[in-house]
Amino acid sequence: MKKLFGQIIKFGAVGFLCFFIDYFIMVALTELAGIPSFVSSACSYTISTVVNYILSITVVFDADKEANKTAQFAVFVILSLIGLGINQLMMWAGTSWLEGLMGRNSALAAYARYAYMVVKIFATAVVMVYNFITRKIFIEKH
Numbered sequence: 348m349k350k351l352f353g354q355i356i357k358f359g360a361v362g363f364l365c366f367f368i369d370y371f372i373m374v375a376l377t378e379l380a381g382i383p384s385f386v387s388s389a390c391s392y393t394i395s396t397v398v399n400y401i402l403s404i405t406v407v408f409d410a411d412k413e414a415n416k417t418a419q420f421a422v423f424v425i426l427s428l429i430g431l432g433i434n435q436l437m438m439w440a441g442t443s444w445l446e447g448l449m450g451r452n453s454a455l456a457a458y459a460r461y462a463y464m465v466v467k468i469f470a471t472a473v474v475m476v477y478n479f480i481t482r483k484i485f486i487e488k489h
Contacts (some may be wrong), residue, residue: 404419
């Protein structure tokens with residue numbers, strides 16, 4: 348139980364770092380480069396996933412050192428693609444819903460274009476739980 352708690356803390360720290368990488372890149376691509384948030388969110392998620400993989404196998408999980416690294420990375424990529432799908436679905440649905448809700452309120456209408464920033468926080472939380480569970484099952488040495 349103590350080991351699990353330690354992993355959760357480490358995973359949280361790694362997740363926190365990767366969230367900032369993901370969020371900063373998404374906002375920069377959207378606000379500075381003019382890339383649609385749906386596209387910038389996918390790009391930023393991909394970059395933060397690579398950082399997360401490196402930190403997950405070196406810091407968080409007791410990865411099997413004898414495992415085939417190519418196969419291990421392939422599993423990580425597949426799990427991450429599912430996570431990306433969850434992220435993108437939440438970004439699309441959540442942003443559409445929140446923009447519509449804010450657009451109907453005259454006091455909030457001017458801020459509707461920033462709805463993606465709020466939705467990203469919730470999408471990240473959901474994907475983080477998914478990532479911890481699946482990586483614990485598939486990456487950690489049993």
